[in-house]
Amino acid sequence: MRLQYPTNIKVIQLPCSGRVDILHLLRAFEDGLDGVYVAGCMEGDCHFLTGNLKARRKVEYVKKVLESLGLEPERIEMYNMSSAEGPRFAQVANEFYQRIQELGPSPVPKAQAA
Amino acid sequence: MIIGDTKPLEEILEMIEGRERVLVLGCRGCVTVCNVGGEKEVGILATTLRIARKKAGRPGAVEERTLERQCDPEYIEELADVAGDYDAIVSIACGVGPQFLSERYPDVRVFPGINTTFIGGALEHGVWAERCQSCGNCLVHHFGGLCPIARCSKSLMNGPCGGSASGKCEISPDVDCVWHLIVEKMAKMGRAEELEKVWPTKNWLTSRDGGPRVRIREDLKQ
Structure with missing residues (x-):
């Protein structure tokens, strides 16, 4: 398909969105990243039954943490899409990129590259 | 186990305001099991x-460490070489932790990072309920294994009060009337007549009313 999506989105692969941890998400913000989204399978279609539902709850938790830190909770989001939906993956990437562009850079300074 | 709740972030930020080197200190005991003060939460x-x-x-560093327990001096001692390096220690153990730390390291400011709430158990993953008030004189076997001290809002020993309606306590429709549960369970077990026993006023001296409690086991004491 060779679909285009913004090049500054760094994809981190996990065996299941349920593997994502609150700490993974928070560490991204600690390093000064401007936004994070979790792309899980469609709800009801999890190979491990509830992985994507658990991921959503962790994302909701981190939204609350960001709010209490005075950061916009919109900087983190959960999206559901099927692995067969390439165009949707690119569309979500563009959507989220637009959202972060509008929010501007995170007030947390970027970590120095090792 | 002892159940706790995380303190609001604003409160913790206020505690450590102006303190450069901070240690967040967890405990591998009860608070690890109830997901509020273990290594993960640290x-x-x-x-x-x-x-x-x-x-x-x-500026300032926030470091992480978790002790085996914060209610035993030998584990508190593990910090002997480093405690003085910190401007603040935020203990996320139960209330015993910050007290033991303050006693052992009087020159270090120690703050409680959680609120210790009750002694209870997990009803399901993520849900805990109070089951014991540590009154110091356990009587649950007389009440079908249900504790009227911890689970009745008034700690009544002789049957439900007038506020019991449809099995719920008058304080909230979410709170079971434990006396309703006791009567139902005892009847089901064929032990209802045992509830005719009238309990005299409970001696609360074994509870907090007798002042702070100390337990000395002569067989163990060094």
């Missing part, structure tokens, strides 16, 4: 505090 709280500090452009 990581989450320390990371959150670091984000807050970076965002505010304030």
Whole structure:
């Protein structure tokens, strides 16, 4: 398909969105990243039954943490899409990129590259 | 186990305000099991505090450590070489932790990072309920294994009060009337007549009313 999506989105692969941890998400913000989204399978279609539902709850938790830190909770989001939906993956990437562009850079300074 | 609740972030930030080197200290006991003060929660709280500090452009390190327990002096002792390096220790153990730390390291400011709430158990993953009030004189076997001290809002010993309606307590429709449960269970077990026993006024001296409690076991004491 060779679909285009913004090049500054760094994809981190996990065996299941349920593997994502609150700490993974928070560490991204600690390093000064401007936004994070979790792309899980469609709800009801999890190979491990509830992985994507658990991921959503962790994302909701981190939204609350960001709010209490005075950061916009919109900087983190959960999206559901099927692995067969390439165009949707690119569309979500563009959507989220637009959202972060509008929010501007995170007030947390970027970590120095090792 | 002892159940706790995380304190609001604003409260913890206020505690450590102006203190450069901070240690977030967890406990591998009860608070690990109830997901409020173990190694994982130390990581989450320390990371959150670091984000807050970076965002505010304030300097200072927030470090992480978890002790086996914070209610035994030998584990508190593990910090002997490093405690003095910190301007603040945020203990996320039950209330015993910050007290033991303050006693052992009087020159270090120690703050409680959680609120200790009750003695209870897990009803399901993520849900805990109070089951014991440590009154010092356990009588649950007389009441079908249900504790009227911890689970009745009035700690009544002789049957439900007038506030019991449809099995619920008058304080909230979410709270079971434990006396309703006791009567139902005892009847089901064929032991209802045992409830005719009238209990005299409970001696609360074994509870907190007798002042702070100390237990000395002569067979164990060194």
